[in-house]
Amino acid sequence: MKTQNIFNKINLAKRFGEILFFSTFWYGFLVPETIGQTTADSNSAVKISRQYLKDEKPFLALVTMFDYLKKNETQIEKLKPLIDKIITKTGTLPLYLYELSFLSKIKSPAVAIHVSQYYFKMKDYAKALEWTNYVTNESSYYPEALLVQASIYDSQKDARSLPTYDQCVSTADKYIRLMGNEKLRRYFVIIKEDCLINKGRHLYEEGKFKEALEQYDLIDKVSYSWPYVLMDKGWSHYKLRNYNRSLGVMMTYQSPLLGSYFFPEGEVLQALSYFQLCLYKDANGVIDKYYKVYGQKANSLKDILKKNANSDTYFFNLVYKDKSEIDQHPYLSNLRNQLKKQIKMNIHLLSYFKLTEEMDAVNKTGKGNKERDVQALKIVAGQMEKVMSTHVKEYITFFINSINYYSFEMFNIKLEMISRKKDLLYENKRFIASRARGSFKNVERDETEYFYQFKGEFWADEIGDYAFGLESNCKTIKAGDKI
Amino acid sequence: MKLEMKVIALFLMFLSPSVVKTSEEKIVYEYKQHEVVDLGELEIKGDVLAPSDLSIEERGRKIFQRPLFDKPNFQQEMRFTILNLR
Numbered sequence: 001m002k003t004q005n006i007f008n009k010i011n012l013a014k015r016f017g018e019i020l021f022f023s024t025f026w027y028g029f030l031v032p033e034t035i036g037q038t039t040a041d042s043n044s045a046v047k048i049s050r051q052y053l054k055d056e057k058p059f060l061a062l063v064t065m066f067d068y069l070k071k072n073e074t075q076i077e078k079l080k081p082l083i084d085k086i087i088t089k090t091g092t093l094p095l096y097l098y099e100l101s102f103l104s105k106i107k108s109p110a111v112a113i114h115v116s117q118y119y120f121k122m123k124d125y126a127k128a129l130e131w132t133n134y135v136t137n138e139s140s141y142y143p144e145a146l147l148v149q150a151s152i153y154d155s156q157k158d159a160r161s162l163p164t165y166d167q168c169v170s171t172a173d174k175y176i177r178l179m180g181n182e183k184l185r186r187y188f189v190i191i192k193e194d195c196l197i198n199k200g201r202h203l204y205e206e207g208k209f210k211e212a213l214e215q216y217d218l219i220d221k222v223s224y225s226w227p228y229v230l231m232d233k234g235w236s237h238y239k240l241r242n243y244n245r246s247l248g249v250m251m252t253y254q255s256p257l258l259g260s261y262f263f264p265e266g267e268v269l270q271a272l273s274y275f276q277l278c279l280y281k282d283a284n285g286v287i288d289k290y291y292k293v294y295g296q297k298a299n300s301l302k303d304i305l306k307k308n309a310n311s312d313t314y315f316f317n318l319v320y321k322d323k324s325e326i327d328q329h330p331y332l333s334n335l336r337n338q339l340k341k342q343i344k345m346n347i348h349l350l351s352y353f354k355l356t357e358e359m360d361a362v363n364k365t366g367k368g369n370k371e372r373d374v375q376a377l378k379i380v381a382g383q384m385e386k387v388m389s390t391h392v393k394e395y396i397t398f399f400i401n402s403i404n405y406y407s408f409e410m411f412n413i414k415l416e417m418i419s420r421k422k423d424l425l426y427e428n429k430r431f432i433a434s435r436a437r438g439s440f441k442n443v444e445r446d447e448t449e450y451f452y453q454f455k456g457e458f459w460a461d462e463i464g465d466y467a468f469g470l471e472s473n474c475k476t477i478k479a480g481d482k483i
Numbered sequence: 484m485k486l487e488m489k490v491i492a493l494f495l496m497f498l499s500p501s502v503v504k505t506s507e508e509k510i511v512y513e514y515k516q517h518e519v520v521d522l523g524e525l526e527i528k529g530d531v532l533a534p535s536d537l538s539i540e541e542r543g544r545k546i547f548q549r550p551l552f553d554k555p556n557f558q559q560e561m562r563f564t565i566l567n568l569r
Contacts (some may be wrong), residue, residue: 092569113569114569117565117566117568117569120565120566121566144568147564147565147568148565148568151561151562151564151565154558154561155558155561155562194564197564198561198564201556201557201560201561204556204557205555205556205557205558232557232560235554238554239554268552272551272552275551342567343567343568344566344567344568344569347569406552409551409552412549412550412551412552413551413552415549416548416549416551419547419549
């Protein structure tokens with residue numbers, strides 16, 4: 001019965017989670033059919049496309065090329081290297097503008113990585129796996145393809161997942177060493193870290209919590225992924241019954257450095273850790289704070305969503321415009337920071353910046369079909385904005401839904417505490433102390449961990465390695481007895 | 484022979500109780516209307532003793548616990564990692 005309930009909850013969590021990302025992945029909502037019609041009717045379209053690429057106008061090169069290929073499918077195989085060269089410049093965001101039936105005919109690595117992720121989102125793992133195989137090991141998309149493959153194996157409990165994660169780490173490492181461009185290097189670092197983290201999660205599911213922690217510790221503290229790893233670390237310590245360490249890890253989110261990160265699940269983990277130590281007053285404090293702070297956040301964000309439900313620009317501007325030009329709502333600015341650190345948003349924004357640059361260039365120096373080119377780029381830009389805007393909306397919705405979901409879990413913990421207190425009363429017993437105080441002797445640590453007292457200051461070298469020193473208060477004595 | 488059989492049958496008919504009994508006896512049942520039992524006077528032989536007061540034998544109580552939030556795996560987060568790529 002208990003297991004059943006847990007699965008129900010997971011399914012519930014999945015349900016609200018799945019709202020996210022689904023609708024951003026839709027194809028062909030407005031294929032710019034008119035673009036390049038005058039040029040793409042003959043083989044000269046390929047020449048024009050090449051010229052656009054040479055002139056640093058990859059978006060025009062892409063729309064010209066794809067318009068041509070739609071009518072000349074037999075040429076696809078021959079032009080695959082050129083297609084990939086163009087997409088490397090534009091990013092995969094413009095591919096959202098084309099139908100899946102058309103993209104499925106282009107089995108080049110850049111298109112394949114995009115299509116494989118479409119099938120992954122649709123949970124068609126067999127097809128997703130098939131499409132990752134079109135990403136060859138010479139392609140720079142290969143580490144990402146390995147990450148997708150390993151995740152598919154993981155979801156299917158296939159033993160190949162762990163070696164594939166290892167392969168992903170070593171391949172990404174190779175690119176990290178090779179890359180001179182900082183942004184590209186960062187992309188491979190994130191892919192590598194995603195593989196390390198997912199490997200840790202795999203070990204966690206197998207009950208190897210210590211080994212999972214060793215994986216999480218491989219993530220650099222200055223990395224974008226690190227704040228998210230804290231959640232995983234906290235749960236591993238919790239499963240090892242090291243509730244003090246779990247509380248300490250969660251306390252890291254209080255540091256000013258991580259001010260923009262807030263995880264409702266982290267609050268539940270804190271309340272549960274206090275609950276396991278029978279420190280009901282502390283657990284109650286966390287729960288009350290949750291309802292006060294997060295309830296307000298959820299309502300406030302809900303209002304913003306309602307008010308701007310029909311606006312596409314509002315949510316796009318949240319991630320695109322400068323901080324001073326957007327809504328100054330504190331919760332929104334926190335969400336914006338989180339969103340902008342996502343690999344997806346980074347790639348999409350970069351793609352959009354390039355498009356605006358291209359538009360400016362065409363406006364300034366464009367010749368011949370200048371008006372048509374600008375018009376074409378405007379259509380592409382409009383659709384790209386819509387894709388990003390939908391993603392932002394979904395992220396906010398996901399956040400609100402998760403607050404509500406964990407609110408139910410908090411209520412459950414509260415009810416259980418009331419029930420336990422009632423039992424103590426009936427048994428004429430009480431806990432040994434009204435509130436246990438911290439002590440160094442309660443801190444579990446290994447020989448590599450040093451001990452410094454926390455005095456309200458978050459030091460960079462200590463951050464994330466905190467542990468509480470609380471004693472378990474679960475021992476009971478008769479109500480009238482003195483300690 | 485036939486005549487003999489008829490005589491025997493007639494004889495047996497006269498012997499049946501419904502025929503023999505001419506009138507039913509009237510039976511009157513009387514119930515005891517009141518009886519006093521002095522429990523204190525009762526003596527029970529053997530080792531079984533009557534309980535002196537109300538008592539409940541102590542036994543371990545079943546503890547019911549609500550299924551609290553658990554994290555058996557990170558499958559959802561692992562999926563989101565991929566969904567966040569492109």
